[in-house]
Amino acid sequence: MAMQNELVKSLAKKPATLLYPFEKYDSIPGSRGKVVIDITKCIGCGLCIRDCPAFALEMVGKGPTCDMKWYITRCVFCGQCVETCPRSAIIQETTYDLAGAEKAALVIEYKRPKSS
Amino acid sequence: MKNLSENTFSVPFGPQHPALKEPENFMFTVDGERVVDVKIRLGYVHRGGEKAFEARTYTQGLYLVERICGICAMAHQLCYVNNVEALIDIEIPRRADYIRTIIAELERIHSHLLWVGVAGHEVGWDTLFMYAWRDREVVLDLMELTTGNRVLHASNTIGGVRRDLTSEMISRIRKGMKLLKERTNYYKAMIPKERTLMKRAVGVGVLKPQDAVALCAVGPTLRASGIKRDVRRDDPYSAYDETPFDVITYDGCDVASRVLVRVDEILESIKILNYALEHLPSGPIAVRLPRGVPAGENVSMVEAPRGEDIHYLKSNGTDKPERYKVRAPTLANWPAVGAMIKGGYIADIPIVLAAIDPCMSCTDRMTFTEVNSAKSWQWSRDELRRYSLKWRGK
Ligand code: SF4
Numbered sequence: 001m002a003m004q005n006e007l008v009k010s011l012a013k014k015p016a017t018l019l020y021p022f023e024k025y026d027s028i029p030g031s032r033g034k035v036v037i038d039i040t041k042c043i044g045c046g047l048c049i050r051d052c053p054a055f056a057l058e059m060v061g062k063g064p065t066c067d068m069k070w071y072i073t074r075c076v077f078c079g080q081c082v083e084t085c086p087r088s089a090i091i092q093e094t095t096y097d098l099a100g101a102e103k104a105a106l107v108i109e110y111k112r113p114k115s116s
Numbered sequence: 117m118k119n120l121s122e123n124t125f126s127v128p129f130g131p132q133h134p135a136l137k138e139p140e141n142f143m144f145t146v147d148g149e150r151v152v153d154v155k156i157r158l159g160y161v162h163r164g165g166e167k168a169f170e171a172r173t174y175t176q177g178l179y180l181v182e183r184i185c186g187i188c189a190m191a192h193q194l195c196y197v198n199n200v201e202a203l204i205d206i207e208i209p210r211r212a213d214y215i216r217t218i219i220a221e222l223e224r225i226h227s228h229l230l231w232v233g234v235a236g237h238e239v240g241w242d243t244l245f246m247y248a249w250r251d252r253e254v255v256l257d258l259m260e261l262t263t264g265n266r267v268l269h270a271s272n273t274i275g276g277v278r279r280d281l282t283s284e285m286i287s288r289i290r291k292g293m294k295l296l297k298e299r300t301n302y303y304k305a306m307i308p309k310e311r312t313l314m315k316r317a318v319g320v321g322v323l324k325p326q327d328a329v330a331l332c333a334v335g336p337t338l339r340a341s342g343i344k345r346d347v348r349r350d351d352p353y354s355a356y357d358e359t360p361f362d363v364i365t366y367d368g369c370d371v372a373s374r375v376l377v378r379v380d381e382i383l384e385s386i387k388i389l390n391y392a393l394e395h396l397p398s399g400p401i402a403v404r405l406p407r408g409v410p411a412g413e414n415v416s417m418v419e420a421p422r423g424e425d426i427h428y429l430k431s432n433g434t435d436k437p438e439r440y441k442v443r444a445p446t447l448a449n450w451p452a453v454g455a456m457i458k459g460g461y462i463a464d465i466p467i468v469l470a471a472i473d474p475c476m477s478c479t480d481r482m483t484f485t486e487v488n489s490a491k492s493w494q495w496s497r498d499e500l501r502r503y504s505l506k507w508r509g510k
């Protein structure tokens with residue numbers, strides 16, 4: 001019973017855990033979450049794809065007219081692509097609740113706006 | 117298996133348990149409640165990691181190497197970058213060395229707190245488990261703040277670190293450390309007085325100093341047998357050559373000493389952190405390097421939370437390694453586990469196994485076979501834990 005003081009003190013405190021999903025955890029700024037590609041800045045060099053350790057990025061088409069796909073299920077949220085991109089076209093947001101029930105919804109496409 | 121007496125049982129322990137710990141198989145020979153012999157079979161979670169390195173560039177390898185172990189991620193990555201940087205023959209900025217030391221020590225604190233909780237759980241003291249894991253959140257939040265990830269920090273790059281420490285981060289680490297120091301001192305004072313743990317830990321799983329050396333035990337397991345050995349002091353890397361700290365040892369050679377070594381190491385880590393934060397040099401945090409690595413070989417060692425971690429790298433001059441070999445600390449500790457368990461009680465198996473803080477082990481399902489009558493029964497990990505608590509409670 002060496003802990004009794006601690007136990008009594010804890011009785012008056014609220015639980016240390018959060019009731020997710022009713023209570024959301026506020027990500028700390030800089031936390032590594034969702035990968036967002038600003039496709040208008042992308043030049044289609046493919047460097048991010050070469051460095052991604054999880055094969056989570058895919059180029060559709062070639063060169064400056066390409067579209068990009070990001071596979072949430074493969075990404076390990078390392079942020080290497082952000083660092084690699086020579087055009088700073090990729091940023092990482094802090095959004096962490098990216099799970100979904102539909103597999104198709106877990107691939108995000110970043111499509112180039114049609115310029116005519 | 118040879119029968120040692122009328123009462124000898126063979127007890128396969130593991131390997132299936134997909135959830136808490138990784139699969140592992142132990143074959144115990146028991147005589148009544150006493151364990152006479154143990155055989156360890158490894159390899160149930162072979163993931164082909166070493167081969168995977170050969171198919172990945174050095175940059176991709178940075179993130180693969182972390183996934184050898186989610187808890188020692190920083191230690192493995194540090195070992196990897198030390199290897200690659202040694203082959204390129206490059207000095208990294210001093211500030212990066214200090215930041216690496218800071219993250220590595222934060223990781224040690226989180227790993228040891230996690231372990232203290234697990235040890236409490238194994239002996240049926242779940243209150244300690246809850247409190248230790250609550251306190252561990254402080255470190256995990258600091259990890260997220262400094263590296264962006266709570267685990268698998270991805271904080272190193274070849275040539276330095278990826279994120280700088282801002283003054284706000286530094287003051288938050290200081291605040292966190294103040295709180296943790298208080299908490300750890302509380303555990304340190306309370307644990308030796310608490311019979312729940314001490315009755316299960318003192319004199320249990322004894323590893324004599326000469327055995328510890330002969331069987332090549334590493335880390336806190338070795339230091340709890342009174343041997344002062346620590347890579348951070350014996351072969352310093354990063355900023356450990358400048359950081360003053362004590363190598364903690366205890367002479368109890370039992371589970372209790374292994375608990376106390378880890379609790380004291382948390383306090384030492386806090387000391388190292390405070391020193392490193394105070395003496396953090398200014399300057400750049402990384403140097404840019406060419407993508408290829410010159411041909412050659414290198415071995416590097418790092419003191420992971422569980423002990424000495426050794427990596428070997430062979431490069432053929434391309435942008436991918438030719439061979440990468442990893443010797444994680446838990447592997448080095450298995451032979452010592454044999455010595456600890458022999459002569460002990462079945463009921464003590466869970467805590468003795470947990471005491472080396474195995475990075476891979478499973479104790480979920482076991483079949484007990486009575487050799488003579490071929491009678492057998494199965495116990496799950498939980499059932500064994502309950503049996504162990506009940507038997508010990510007698
Ligand atoms: S964060 Fe890492 S894993 Fe995810 S897409 Fe970028 S490089 Fe690939």
Ligand code: SF4
Pocket residue numbers: 037041042043044045046047048049084085086087088089090
């Ligand atoms: S590295 Fe940047 S510019 Fe190059 S393909 Fe990737 S997103 Fe586009």
